[in-house]
Structures are given as structure tokens and as C-alpha cells.
Amino acid sequence: MCDTSKIITSTQCVIVVKHHTYPICETSINLLNYYFYYEIIISNIMYWTGCMGEKIKKENRVQVYQANDLVEAIYEDDLTATEHKIIRYAAAKINKSPDHFPNVSFTVTEFINAAGISSKSYHSKVKKMAGELTRKRIRIKTEDEEGWFPWFKGIVYRSGMVHITFNDLIKPYLINLTEQGRYTKYSFPTIGNMQSPYTIRLFELLQQYAPIGKRTFELDKLKEHLGVKDKYKQYGHFKSRILMRVKEELDDINVLTYDFEEIKEGRKTAKIKFDIKITDSLDLGGNLKEEDIKVFLEKARPLIKEYGYDIPNRQIRAWTIFGIDELKAVLEDMQQYSTNVGHVGAYITTILKSRRKDYLKSASKINAKDEKTKDIIMRYLNESKGTIPPVPDWHIKNKLVGRFTKEGYSSEEFEKVWEENGEYIYNVINHKAVR
Known part of the structure; x- marks a missing residue:
């Protein structure tokens, strides 16, 4: 009040x-x-x-609702990622205000903010696709009927505003879905950073079956769902250019991903069986609490801004497991080597994962049952990179004993750690062993 x-x-x-x-x-x-x-x-x-002085509450994250029959639609044309996103955002807006159907309006800036993306080129992209999207049709098949129709009657772009009029035939597949049941829901920013239109479509098709964990498609049917029925005649091309690339992008986004199995009829691949994995906010190891994530976000957000990047919170949350020091190291490397990438968030995720993989490989060579001991040693080895040998073992031991004492280890416990790992640590620092 x-x-x-x-x-x-x-x-x-x-x-x-x-x-x-x-x-x-x-x-x-x-x-x-x-x-x-x-x-x-x-x-x-x-x-x-206007209640001067009162803070304006942020809107809840935009939710996309689609009837399952709409998710299962066959796409006549190969839509771009931007076209898919505009459709989903408009659907989310109209679902929130069903009385406004069939009309919905929003600014391109609003769309960009909701998607959690930072791209000035979206104004020109939206303007370009406005005329094209009204001609692209989908086929919806239900128990009672089947028909082809476009999503929209019309789209007008004017001075940064997008004005959309939905096709009346699509109303039952967007409005009052919670009363009907059989719908698929997800957060719009989830698809905001997806670069490939096939990632968006396959994500939706698998999200629908996420509670079950598995889904099998006939290969030709899957191509129709993705709008590539007449493309990729050779399965090998479809596999490498769609299935593998979509999996790679979903792995980076870390909300939902999959493994897949090819089911053959003779020598020909006839079906694809997906093993669906929910990986929301990445695998945080089961050890991180919401408070840990909050602390990480408070440190990470200003750090990322300092380096000139704008990355959605949902993606930053997924990096909590790697720690703020690792994130800072990656950002420093990107600045030092002037790394220029189109999808900054996905790139950082890939590098963090790679560094984590190297870390775990090195940590596996440390003789310790608990992760805390390994972590203390690994942090010391990381900080000792660039040390010019020779470094005597007594100097290394003195440095380490202080760290272990600070972490609550007794002198007897440290001596056991040193006895089991001292030689390996000495060899790594003196460049006599591969980490």
C-alpha cells in the first residue's frame, strides 16, 4: 500500500x-x-x-500455453527461429488476456526483454518477417477434424510496435486450456536464446512427453513436425544437421535434453526413439541450496555486466556449480583473447563445462575419499599455474598445511593427505606430471 x-x-x-x-x-x-x-x-x-514512490513490481515470467494438438501440428514451411518466437510470444500474450482475442500488440523491445536476449537486429528481423508469416500454414489434426490454416490473419509493424490478428480457427488451441486439460506449458525465456528453429520445435515436442521420459517418432513424421519434410533426403544429413545440433544447443541451455536411438527396418532408419532428460538449471549436484544460488547471482550479475555482457538470470543460475572464480577466469580469457561469439551464454556454458571436465579428470588422480580434500588441492594447483620450477617439496608442503589448517584439518589428517598426494602435487607444480 x-x-x-x-x-x-x-x-x-x-x-x-x-x-x-x-x-x-x-x-x-x-x-x-x-x-x-x-x-x-x-x-x-x-x-x-500513480502511487508515487511505490516500486513497480516486475511482471511474472511469460508462460506459453499450447494445446497438445497444436504442439503436434505439421508445419508446411520451414520457419525461422524468430518466426517461432514471435508466434509463441503472441500466444503467451493472448493467453494472458483471452478477452482481447484475436488482437494482440507489443513492442519489439518488450519482446526482446521477455526473451532475455540482447540483439538490436531483432527490429529489422521482425519487420522483415511480418509479411511472410501470414502466409505460412500449419496442419492440425484432432480426433474430429483436420485442416490447414495460417496462424495469423495479419501482422502490422509500425514504429517499433507489432500488431497481430490471430486466425479465428486457432482460438480453441490457445484459449482456456487449463479447463480443457491436455496442454503443454513452458516459460517463454526458455526458447528466447535458442538459435535454431528446430531446437524450438523439438524442445516443444519432447517437453510434452517429459513426464514420461521417452518418445518415439517415425522419421518422416518427425521431419513434418519440424517443417523439413522434403529436405535432408539422406538420414546422415538429418542426423548431423538437426538431431546432433539441436542436442548440442539444448545441452548448452540446460533445461531439457535427450539421447536418441535409431530404430531400423532392414538397413534403413525408420524411427527415432528419444530418451528425454530434464536438466533445469543444470545439474547442481543436489548439494546447492537456493541460498547458494542467490549468493552466486549477487556476485555474478555485476561481474558479467562489468565485462559488457547481458545474460538472463536463468542461465547464470546454471553456472552456480562452477563457482564465481571459474566464471571470472572464463570472462578474463574472453576479454584477453577478444573472443567474439554470437551466443555468449552458450559459449560460456561450453567453456565452463570443458574446464569442469578437465578439473574432474585431474581431481581423479588425487588420492582422497572426500571432495573437500580434492578441492583444496585442486585450488592450490590452479593458483600455482605459471610457477617457475624448481619448487622444493618443503615449500609446497608449508603452503598447503596452512590451507588445510584453515579448513579445520588436524596435523595428523594433513600428514596423511601429504603422504598420499605429496609426490603427485610436487610433480605437477614442477611440470613433471600431467594434470
């Missing part, structure tokens, strides 16, 4: 409550020389003043 006394002061008027008048400001009396006797309802004051 707003502080009404502040609101009234800001309006510089008199409020009448139960026939008693209360002057708000002496300046008003001197200027006007009389009181305005006007009955003011507090709610109206709040409306007209």
Missing part, C-alpha cells in the same frame, strides 16, 4: 472525511485563499498519482 499522507500532499488538495475538512498544505491556502471542498476517494488518489 502507498503512504496516503504523501499522496495527498503531492496532490495539494483538501480531503473530506465524514464532513470534516483537513487542509493538506498551507501553501495551497495562501495561493488559493480558500479550501477546495471536494470529496476524494483514496483509491482515486492512488490511481491519479
Whole structure:
């Protein structure tokens, strides 16, 4: 609630409550020389003043709802990723305000913010595709009917605003779905950073079956769902250019991914069986609490901004398991080598995973049952990179004992660690062993 006394002061008027008048400001009396006797309802004051000083709450993340029959649609044409995103965002907006159907409007900037992307080129992309998208059709087949029709009657782009009119035939597949059941839902920013249109479509088709964990498609049917029925005649091309690339992108985004199995009829691949894996916010190892993620976000957000990048929180959350030091190291390398990539978030995820893989490989050579011991040694080895040998073992041991003591290890516990790992640590620092 707003502080009404502040609101009234800001309006510089008199409020009448139960026939008693209360002057708000002496300046008003001197200027006007009389009181305005006007009955003011507090709610109206709040409306007209806009509750000055009150913070505006952020909108909830935009949710996309589609009837399962719509998710299963056959695409006549090969849509671009931008076209898919515009369709889904418009669908999310109309679902939130069903009374406005078939009309929905939004700014390109609003669309970009909701998607969690940072690309000025989207204005020209949206303007270009406005005329094309009204001609592209989908086929929806239900138990009762089957038909081809476009998503929209019309799209108008004007001064940064997108005005869309939906096709009336699509209304049952977008509106009041929670009452009907049989719908698929996901957060719109999930597809915001997807670069490939096939990633968006396959994500939706698998998201629908995520609770089951498996889904099998006839190969030709899958191509129709993706809008590539007449493309990739050779299965090997379809596998490398779609199945493998989509998997790679989904692995980077870390919401849902898959493994797949080819089912053959003779020597020909006839079906694809997907093993669906939910990986929301990456695999945080089961050890990280929400408080850990919150602390990481508080450190990571300003750090990323300092390096000039704009990355959605959902993606930053997924990096919690790697730690702030690893993230900083990756950002420093990108700056040092002037790394220029189109999909910054996906690139950072790939590098963090690669570094993590190297870390685990090195850690596996350390003789310790608990991860804490391995982590102390690995951090010391990482910080010792670039050390010019020879470094005597007593110097290394003295450095390490301080770290272990600080972490609560007794002298006996440290001696055991050194006995089992001292030689390996010495050899790594003196470049006599491969990490």
C-alpha cells in the first residue's frame, strides 16, 4: 500500500472525511485563499498519482500455453527461429488476456526483454518477417477434424510496435486450456536464446512427453513436425544437421535434453526413439541450496555486466556449480583473447563445462575419499599455474598445511593427505606430471 499522507500532499488538495475538512498544505491556502471542498476517494488518489514512490513490481515470467494438438501440428514451411518466437510470444500474450482475442500488440523491445536476449537486429528481423508469416500454414489434426490454416490473419509493424490478428480457427488451441486439460506449458525465456528453429520445435515436442521420459517418432513424421519434410533426403544429413545440433544447443541451455536411438527396418532408419532428460538449471549436484544460488547471482550479475555482457538470470543460475572464480577466469580469457561469439551464454556454458571436465579428470588422480580434500588441492594447483620450477617439496608442503589448517584439518589428517598426494602435487607444480 502507498503512504496516503504523501499522496495527498503531492496532490495539494483538501480531503473530506465524514464532513470534516483537513487542509493538506498551507501553501495551497495562501495561493488559493480558500479550501477546495471536494470529496476524494483514496483509491482515486492512488490511481491519479500513480502511487508515487511505490516500486513497480516486475511482471511474472511469460508462460506459453499450447494445446497438445497444436504442439503436434505439421508445419508446411520451414520457419525461422524468430518466426517461432514471435508466434509463441503472441500466444503467451493472448493467453494472458483471452478477452482481447484475436488482437494482440507489443513492442519489439518488450519482446526482446521477455526473451532475455540482447540483439538490436531483432527490429529489422521482425519487420522483415511480418509479411511472410501470414502466409505460412500449419496442419492440425484432432480426433474430429483436420485442416490447414495460417496462424495469423495479419501482422502490422509500425514504429517499433507489432500488431497481430490471430486466425479465428486457432482460438480453441490457445484459449482456456487449463479447463480443457491436455496442454503443454513452458516459460517463454526458455526458447528466447535458442538459435535454431528446430531446437524450438523439438524442445516443444519432447517437453510434452517429459513426464514420461521417452518418445518415439517415425522419421518422416518427425521431419513434418519440424517443417523439413522434403529436405535432408539422406538420414546422415538429418542426423548431423538437426538431431546432433539441436542436442548440442539444448545441452548448452540446460533445461531439457535427450539421447536418441535409431530404430531400423532392414538397413534403413525408420524411427527415432528419444530418451528425454530434464536438466533445469543444470545439474547442481543436489548439494546447492537456493541460498547458494542467490549468493552466486549477487556476485555474478555485476561481474558479467562489468565485462559488457547481458545474460538472463536463468542461465547464470546454471553456472552456480562452477563457482564465481571459474566464471571470472572464463570472462578474463574472453576479454584477453577478444573472443567474439554470437551466443555468449552458450559459449560460456561450453567453456565452463570443458574446464569442469578437465578439473574432474585431474581431481581423479588425487588420492582422497572426500571432495573437500580434492578441492583444496585442486585450488592450490590452479593458483600455482605459471610457477617457475624448481619448487622444493618443503615449500609446497608449508603452503598447503596452512590451507588445510584453515579448513579445520588436524596435523595428523594433513600428514596423511601429504603422504598420499605429496609426490603427485610436487610433480605437477614442477611440470613433471600431467594434470
